[in-house]
Structures are given as C-alpha cells and as structure tokens.
Amino acid sequence: MCSGCDEPISGPSYRCTSCNFFLHKKCTELPQEIKRCLHPQHPLHLLAKPPAHHTGKWMCDLCNKTCKSFVYRCSFCNFYLDIKCALPPCLSEVEGQEHQFICLPKSLPLKIVSFTCNACGTDGDDSPFVCTMCQLIVHKTCISFPRSIKLRIHQHPRIIHTYHLQQCNSRNKYCGICRDGVDTNYGVYYCQDCDFVAHVNCGIQYRLSNTESDGDERSITMNDEFKESSFDIVREIKHGDERIIAEIKHFSHQHNLILIDEFNNDPKCDGCMLPIFTPFYSCTECNFFLDKACIGLPRKKYWQYDRHPLILILNTWEEDPFQCAICEQYCHGFSYNCDRCHSFLDVRCFKSTKDSIEHGGHEHPLYLAVESENRHCSGCGVSGESQTFRCVVCDFNLDFKCATLPDKARHRYDEHPLFLTYIDPNDYQYVCQICEKERDPKLWFYRCEECDFDAHRECVLGKNPFIKLGGSYTVDIHPHPLALVEKTDDYPACHTCGEPCDDLALECTHYKCNFIIHYKREKRAML
Structure with a gap:
C-alpha cells in the first residue's frame, strides 16, 4: 500500500530500503502547498504525519474520515483535507466532466459565514453548494448557468466558462464587456482563440439583453471562414525546404500577379491602400499591386457587430470611394461588404476590430x-x-x-522610409519639415532618425491617404472625362459653387480645359 494515499500500488514506485515505506510516483510529486476553495483564507501544507502536539484522531474536515496517510493542513485553523479530498479528479476540468454539487454539510463552519462563489466570483451569504469531488463553492443559481455563451461583441462563435483562468495561460486580466479587472482565482467566460475574458455576470446579462433567435446562429466556424481562398496558385518555386508562391490568379484582378522584391517608385497596395514594401505581388501588364497580407484575406468573414456574412470586394479607382463604417474615412481598395445592411468596412479597420x-x-x-x-x-x-x-x-x-496608421510611410522630401513615432525625442524642434508649421510634441508624427526629419502625419500621408487618385469619371455637365485629384496648390475655383477646391476634386483630363468641381459623394450621386 502507498504510504501517501493508502491505495494499492501497481507499476513503478518508490520504496525505502530500510523500512516498509512505499510511494506512488504521483504521490512523490504532490505540491507542498495548495489553496482550496473550502479554506480560502490560508494555504494548506502537505504533512506526512500528525504534528507532535496533535491529540485524538486525525480527521478530514470534508469527508469526516480518519486520515491514515498524507494530509493537507492549515496550521492557523487546524483545518485538514486528506489527499482524495484535496486533489479530486475533476479539479483539472476535463472536457465534459460534470461537477457533483450538493448543499454544504451543516457540520462545516462555512455553512454560516459569507463566501465567494467560485463560478461567478461574487460574494454570497446564503447556503452555498459544493462539488463533492473538487470542493468548488458556488451559489445555487450558478449551478445551472450555461457552460458556453455567444456574444455579439465577440468575434468567435462561443466563449466557454472556466473555473481556473490561471491554468489557461491567459494574459488578459480585464473583462471584455465592463473593462474592469477580473480575479483569476474565480470563474469567468474565456475564449482561448483570442484571449477574450468576461465576468460571468457581465456575459450573462449582456447575452440576455442582446438575445437573438435561433435563425441568427452562425452557420460556420472560424476555421470554416478561411476555406474559400481569395486566389489560386499558378506557379511555385522551391527555395531549400521552403516552397514560395511565385505566381497567383487573384479574384480581384484579370491578370496573373507575380511575386517581386524590387520596385522603382513608391507604389501603394491596391488592397489596403498602404505604402507597399517588398516582397509583394505585381501585375506585369498594368499598374496593380497587392502586398502579401492582402493576398491572404478570406473571401467571407463574420464580424461581431453584424449578424450577416461579409464578402470581400474590391473598389477600384474607376468607382466612387466607399465610406468605412468604423473610421468613417473614404477609401478605395478592398472592403468587407454586407449587402443586407449596406455597410462597408475597410480591411485595415476590420483587422483591428x-x-x-x-x-x-x-x-x-x-x-x-x-x-x-x-x-x-x-x-x-x-x-x-x-x-x-x-x-x-x-x-x-x-x-x-x-x-490603423501604417508603421512606415514614404514621402518625396526624404529618401528613407519614415516611421510612425509616439514620443518626440527632440526637446528643441517642434516643426513639421514639410509644411514648416509647428507640431504638437504630444501627438504622433512620422520621423526619419537618420536625417532628423519630422513631419505631421497628414503631411506625410495626405488628407485622403486611402483613396487612389486618377481614374476616369464622366458627368452630364461636362463633355470630357474627369480625373479624381487632390489639390494642394493654387486651389482653383469650383465650376459649380465658386469655392476653392482645396480637397478632393474632379478635374478635366483634357489639356486645354480648366474645368474642375468639388468631389462630394452626394453631388456625384446627383450627377
């Protein structure tokens, strides 16, 4: 028999060569100190025999049986738990393991004192219920709360309840609903895919206030979203043990795209409209570029704030820019579109939600x-x-x-990439070197460390950084094609209202014509 747990030994074990003392391997690895819900005030320490001053029977305070082997003891309160009661089989929360809750025995002092519920983390002063296997103490109402719930503010289909967040390797210590801190010693709702945490009561209350019908349940999982690829592989090359996708056919473009690692100008990605850096995919027949991040975007996605699936589409420079529903900026490029809600989300914001x-x-x-x-x-x-x-x-x-500001950007005033900077290293120069106006040193800006070059974000990126200028527009009030431009010099007067065109405008492409009008989405719709 094992001298630690008083159970029969089969298989490898440890023994004393001088006396009849045997231990299971698992009993030699018992923790020296534990904390248990039945006695939350103090830690319990492992003892192999009763202390010298102990008199009478050595009794477990949960099962009231005589202890014949190792016990865990609180030296302050003389509280004892035998090995079976201190380390029950459901403590590790094996998937599908059901807890066996009963009303706490009247013989225990916790019957008449306040307690903290291990399921929801809030205090209680009513008769608690305890799991006979692992000593979790809960409110009676918490026994029946749902094991998993769905929240519209969360991007994954379900979040799961856990009693032991500290065992989940979570770095998140704040509730995703109320934003207050969570106590990792008590139960929470948790998503292991994105480290989302919510207080139990916050999750249930939010769920009840945002109830959806069964017909609104998501029909796909997060893994299913990535099954429909945005491109087909045309050619691969082998580089050592790595296979590199060298040529693709992307749904957004009529020609094949080739992977390249050099360029002669400063192109923008036609998907996210951000400055592009090598390597990226380029069309050899026309001026079309996609970075590697945009290549891998899935065709269909779900968003936690919309009950319908969103479809990836491309808005080209030949079309009106769309207005992102999150950042409210006008954009070209890829967007996730909901046909039912008539909403557009640019891919930069979507990846940040x-x-x-x-x-x-x-x-x-x-x-x-x-x-x-x-x-x-x-x-x-x-x-x-x-x-x-x-x-x-x-x-x-x-x-x-x-x-969603890009970490790196380019400007013709500096030959090097400019990096988004959050803390101003200078204590003497708060001037934008593009517009030559003062900068607020507390606000973010772009900087080239090598040239000591600082500039406003707007001066580097422009007023409309996510719109692709050019194109060809036709309107009823003018016979020639118009191009989308951003006027920064001379500010010519608008043909219709007479006010200076100091922002987006439509300008005639004919070299002898000076026609120009403000670009406004409402006006474009009327034209």
Missing part, C-alpha cells in the same frame, strides 16, 4: 470600448463619438484612424 490589441504607441493592452463614447484620442488629440480602444490602467484612448 478585436476585443483587445497591443499597440506600439502604448505600454498596456488596449480594449475595444463596447459603446461609442466621446473620448479624446491620445494619438491625434481629436475628440469624437466613434468607437475607440481604451486602456483600463491609465487615461489613454485611441480611435480607429490612429490605431
């Missing part, structure tokens, strides 16, 4: 606010009622425009 992000501009994780609030953005200094990422530790907020 996670419950939490880590951004180089701040030291703490940032959490997507559940509701839109009028908050001051720490990146650009602008206040608005759009959705923001918030830091729950300090007063730091980030709107989607700043959260």
Whole structure:
C-alpha cells in the first residue's frame, strides 16, 4: 500500500530500503502547498504525519474520515483535507466532466459565514453548494448557468466558462464587456482563440439583453471562414525546404500577379491602400499591386457587430470611394461588404476590430470600448463619438484612424522610409519639415532618425491617404472625362459653387480645359 494515499500500488514506485515505506510516483510529486476553495483564507501544507502536539484522531474536515496517510493542513485553523479530498479528479476540468454539487454539510463552519462563489466570483451569504469531488463553492443559481455563451461583441462563435483562468495561460486580466479587472482565482467566460475574458455576470446579462433567435446562429466556424481562398496558385518555386508562391490568379484582378522584391517608385497596395514594401505581388501588364497580407484575406468573414456574412470586394479607382463604417474615412481598395445592411468596412479597420490589441504607441493592452463614447484620442488629440480602444490602467484612448496608421510611410522630401513615432525625442524642434508649421510634441508624427526629419502625419500621408487618385469619371455637365485629384496648390475655383477646391476634386483630363468641381459623394450621386 502507498504510504501517501493508502491505495494499492501497481507499476513503478518508490520504496525505502530500510523500512516498509512505499510511494506512488504521483504521490512523490504532490505540491507542498495548495489553496482550496473550502479554506480560502490560508494555504494548506502537505504533512506526512500528525504534528507532535496533535491529540485524538486525525480527521478530514470534508469527508469526516480518519486520515491514515498524507494530509493537507492549515496550521492557523487546524483545518485538514486528506489527499482524495484535496486533489479530486475533476479539479483539472476535463472536457465534459460534470461537477457533483450538493448543499454544504451543516457540520462545516462555512455553512454560516459569507463566501465567494467560485463560478461567478461574487460574494454570497446564503447556503452555498459544493462539488463533492473538487470542493468548488458556488451559489445555487450558478449551478445551472450555461457552460458556453455567444456574444455579439465577440468575434468567435462561443466563449466557454472556466473555473481556473490561471491554468489557461491567459494574459488578459480585464473583462471584455465592463473593462474592469477580473480575479483569476474565480470563474469567468474565456475564449482561448483570442484571449477574450468576461465576468460571468457581465456575459450573462449582456447575452440576455442582446438575445437573438435561433435563425441568427452562425452557420460556420472560424476555421470554416478561411476555406474559400481569395486566389489560386499558378506557379511555385522551391527555395531549400521552403516552397514560395511565385505566381497567383487573384479574384480581384484579370491578370496573373507575380511575386517581386524590387520596385522603382513608391507604389501603394491596391488592397489596403498602404505604402507597399517588398516582397509583394505585381501585375506585369498594368499598374496593380497587392502586398502579401492582402493576398491572404478570406473571401467571407463574420464580424461581431453584424449578424450577416461579409464578402470581400474590391473598389477600384474607376468607382466612387466607399465610406468605412468604423473610421468613417473614404477609401478605395478592398472592403468587407454586407449587402443586407449596406455597410462597408475597410480591411485595415476590420483587422483591428478585436476585443483587445497591443499597440506600439502604448505600454498596456488596449480594449475595444463596447459603446461609442466621446473620448479624446491620445494619438491625434481629436475628440469624437466613434468607437475607440481604451486602456483600463491609465487615461489613454485611441480611435480607429490612429490605431490603423501604417508603421512606415514614404514621402518625396526624404529618401528613407519614415516611421510612425509616439514620443518626440527632440526637446528643441517642434516643426513639421514639410509644411514648416509647428507640431504638437504630444501627438504622433512620422520621423526619419537618420536625417532628423519630422513631419505631421497628414503631411506625410495626405488628407485622403486611402483613396487612389486618377481614374476616369464622366458627368452630364461636362463633355470630357474627369480625373479624381487632390489639390494642394493654387486651389482653383469650383465650376459649380465658386469655392476653392482645396480637397478632393474632379478635374478635366483634357489639356486645354480648366474645368474642375468639388468631389462630394452626394453631388456625384446627383450627377
């Protein structure tokens, strides 16, 4: 018999060569100290025999049986648990394991004192229920709460309840609904795919207030979303043990795209409209480029704020720019489109619509606010009622425009890439070297460290950084084709209203014609 647990030994074991003392391998690896829900005030320490001052029987305070082997003891309260009661089989929460809850025996002192529910983490003063196998103490109402729930604010189909968040390797310590801290010693709803955490009561209350019919349940899982690829492989090359996709046929373009690692100008990706860096895919027949990130975007996606599937489409420079439903900027390029809701999401914002992000501009994780609030953005200094990422530790907020700014950009005034910079290293020069106006040193800007070159974000990227200029538009009031332009010099007068064209405009492409009008989405619809 094992001297640790008083159970028969079969298989390899440890023994003392001087006396009749045997131990299972698992009993030699018992932790020296544990914390248990039945006695949350103090830790319990492993003892091999009763302390010298102990008199009478050595009894387990849960099962009331005499202890014949190792026990865990609280030296402050003389509270004992034998090995079976201290380390039950369902403590590890094996998938599908059902807890066996009963009302706590009247003989235990916890019957008449307040307790903290291990299921929801809130206090209670009613008669608690305990799992006979693992000593979890819960409210009576928490016994029947759902094992998993679906939340519209969360991107994955389900989040699962766990009693032991500390065993899930979670780095998130804040509720994704109320943004307050969570105690990892108690139960929460948790998503292991994206480290989303929610208080039990927050999750259930939000779920009840946003109830959907069974017909709205998602019909695909997150893995299913990636089955429909956006491209077909035309040619691969082998480089050592690595296979490189050298040529593809992408749904968004009529010609094949070739992987290249050099360029002669500063192209933009036609998918995300961001400055493109090598390697990327290029069309050899026309001016079309896609970076590697946009190549892999799935054709169909679900978004936690829309019950319908979103389809990836391309808005070219020949079409009107769309307005992103999140950042409210006008864009060309890829968007996820909902035909039923008539909404568009640019791919930069869509990739950022996670419950939490880590951004180089701040030291703490940032959490997507559940509701839109009028908050001051720490990146650009602008206040608005759009959705923001918030830091729950300090007063730091980030709107989607700043959260999706490119890390690197290019400008003709500097031969090197410019990097988005969050803290101004200078204590003497707060001037934009493009427009030669003052900069606010507290706001983000672009910088070339090698040239000591600093510039406003707007001066580097432009007022409309995600619109592809050019194209060919036709309107009833003018006989020649018009091109989409962004006027930065001379500001000619609009043909229809007479005001200066200092932003997006439609300009005649005929070299002898000076026709120009403001570009406004409402006006384009009327034309």
